[in-house]
Amino acid sequence: MGLNYPKRMRGPTIKVAISSVLALLLLAGCSGSPNAAIPTNPVEPPSSKPPETKSVSPLEIQMTARLFEEAPNMENSYWKEFMKRTHTKLNIEWIPDGDYTTKLNLILASGNIPEVLVINNLKHPPVVNAVRNGAFWDLTPILGDFSKYPNLKNYSAPDSWVTSRIIGKNYAIPKNRPQLSGGPKIRKDWLDKLGIPMPQTMDEYRIALKKIVDADIDGNGKKDTIGLVSKASLFSGSAGGFGDAFGMGKPTFDADGGLIYEQLTPQYADMIAWLRDLYSDGVLAKEFAVMKPTQAVELFEAGKAASLINESFRWDYSFMSTIKKVQPEAIVDTVPPLQGLNGYAVRYSTGVDGAFLISKKVPEEKVRRILDFFELTNSKEYYDFSVNGLEGIHYNKVNGEIVLTDLHKKEVGSTSPWQPITLFFDKYGKIVTPVAPKEYNDAKIKQTESQGYLTKGVISPFSVIDSSTWVATWPKFQQEWTSMSVKAIVGQISMDEYKAYVKKLNDDPNIKKSYQEFAKDYKETFGK
Structure with a gap:
């Protein structure tokens, strides 16, 4: 069995490789077949209100992301709809997962840090050192008691806001993953x-x-x-x-x-x-x-x-x-x-697969909008959308079951939609497809x-x-x-x-x- 976390943990709570060999040692379908949406934990879906769009311009976010398949076309119908729903403009640098640690080290060493930086290892020494040196926002006081972020509190992996702490504080916004x-x-x-x-x-x-x-x-x-x-x-x-x-x-x-x-x-x-x-x-x-x-x-x-x-x-x-x-x-x-x-x-993992860090260069007002973006997308609604895409384009319902179209593999893929969001926690998420x-x-x-x-x-x-x-x-x-x-x-x-x-x-x-x-x-x- 896994470790039992104490009560205090139940609340809301890549190295520039030492050698090229060590860098190598480290890390990271059938179209038209009847398919089922991925089952999720038996919880009531959280609310996910769309952001106000009348007087506020789209939130433009510069971020990195890990790539496990072909780089997606951010102008396709899936990504256009995603950015429309979230009222965002995502400028993503997609980095192959096998090269991510090396690229991450270069980013940290140069100081040219994007607004939102994905990290693949919370204990990676260059990451911890950058946090200690003030490169990223300490989100602890902004998150507070999570009353403004119920989705991030209730629909993240168990204790993820504790297990993702760096030097004891919430610098990292955890990316949820099944623990198995x-x-x-x-x-x-x-x-x-x-x-x-x-x-x-x-x-x-x-x-x-x-x-x-x-x-x-x-x-x-x-x-x-x-x-x-x-x-x-x-x-x-x-x-x-x-x-x-x-x-x-x-x-x-x-x-x-x-x-x-x-x-x-x-x-x-x-x-x-x-x-x-x-x-x-x-x-x-x-x-x-x-x-x-x-x-x-x-x-x-x-x-x-x-x-x-x-x-x-x-x-x-x-x-x-x-x-x-x-x-x-x-x-x-x-x-x-x-x-x-x-x-x-x-x-078992802690339920955290890397995390997002927000550069200290980002103004506090924009930090709060970025947190609102992660709050919005950490929901069952966005999870299902990231899995299936748009009905009539990426899937159809046949006898009540979801059938993916040929366009699904090309535009949605299997993992890319999950990379810019924290991802609604689903314990079966890595068992079914x-x-x-x-x-x-x-x-x-x-x-x-x-x-x-x-x-x-x-x-x-x-x-x-x-x-x-x-x-x-x-x-x-x-x-x-x-x-x-x-x-x-x-x-x-x-x-x-x-x-x-x-x-x-x-x-x-x-x-x-x-x-x-x-x-x-x-x-x-x-x-x-």
């Missing part, structure tokens, strides 16, 4: 072809992938299928939830009572040893350490990889549809929560619930707590630590050598000081 994202994708048709049961444990998953790579599963006579590719850095530990299967997310204290950073725990070393076995088996992609997110997805969609992480459940149907173009028998599924030595391969039939979505919800995906995960305390000493210290070690982790996985050093290196890090005075600060923040936040 997804698990490893796997080619179920290949499992069936080889007579392999769906894996239930980490060891069974490793064995299944080994059998697939050892077989000429695609029939090309080359045995060149890759077992596992990852869109996210495997060194995060949260990719695929793998680290949590070994207990990485569970608080671990040193002899002095300091809270050890999760990637320097003994449990994390157990995960490195497991990845080492996958690499030795020929299962893990040889280029895993420098593979870009787009490359991982392309390999999986081309039918050249057996398993992919990190993508949400909602992508299973799209992946399957794409692969069927080259391998018609393809079936893509998500494995059940894989049991490991000390838990399950399931990690508007491009799949209602029967498929309903079955997917039932499957994930019955498998325990909604009960077996954890929230890492390091998603919430902070340490100023850690922010200043860890960048000095991160490149070397990453290099040592790679060496351990590919067998260039032994696991004993790796563990000795981690011990040396944990004995560093500044890191030990960080652990004391983590422990203090943990106790204050969670009451433990």
Whole structure:
């Protein structure tokens, strides 16, 4: 189960990469088929009054946004209607997600900050430093008791206004996301072809992938299928939830009572040893350490990889549809929560997927209008609009069900409409997809619930707590630590050598000081 937040949390409450290799290590349908609108939490839709438009000119906002698909045409019918409804003019710089951290660092270093800056990591040191240096508005006094912002208070992720705080205050406007994202994708048709049961444990998953790579599963006579590719850095530990299967997310204290950073725990070393076995088996992609997110997805969609992480459940149907173009028998599924030595391969997020920061250069009157924009769009009405688009243009209703048109994919897409808004919180939002039939979505919800995906995960305390000493210290070690982790996985050093290196890090005075600060923040936040 996830961490239980204390009562005080229930109220309303990219690094210029140290090296080019490290920068690479870091991150981020069927038209005309019957489709169902994404189901949402059983709550009454909030009111969403349109803004006054008679005497006030449209709100022009300069912002950045993460891009996960082709850059949208902001002059198409969807975006024109969006800006009409919100009485805005959005000037968005769309940045591919794989390049976002690098671009973010350049923006922060130059000081040429847009009015609204999207951040993809609330704990990213350059972001925290920019906040400390006064680059962004402290919104705490403006938000107040949220009486003027009921949608932002009531229809954001649970405790998101607490977990998104930077240096203890609400500088960030959290972007909501389902707390459950997804698990490893796997080619179920290949499992069936080889007579392999769906894996239930980490060891069974490793064995299944080994059998697939050892077989000429695609029939090309080359045995060149890759077992596992990852869109996210495997060194995060949260990719695929793998680290949590070994207990990485569970608080671990040193002899002095300091809270050890999760990637320097003994449990994390157990995960490195497991990845080492996958690499030795020929299962893990040889280029895993420098593979870009787009490359991982392309390999999986081309039918050249057996398993992919990190993508949400909602992508299973799209992946399957794409692969069927080259391998018609393809079936893509998500494995059940894989049991490991000390838990399950399931990690919950805080419900916050990055955030918006407002530049301090923006006048206070405009800050309030920007907040009104986020308040307006954090509603069920705008959520449904961002999923389905305009009736008669992007979808039609057939026998009461939503059927997407060919124009939907071109003008609305799957993720772009979500990027400039905080997004109404929907716990099923990453399980179902508007491009799949209602029967498929309903079955997917039932499957994930019955498998325990909604009960077996954890929230890492390091998603919430902070340490100023850690922010200043860890960048000095991160490149070397990453290099040592790679060496351990590919067998260039032994696991004993790796563990000795981690011990040396944990004995560093500044890191030990960080652990004391983590422990203090943990106790204050969670009451433990």
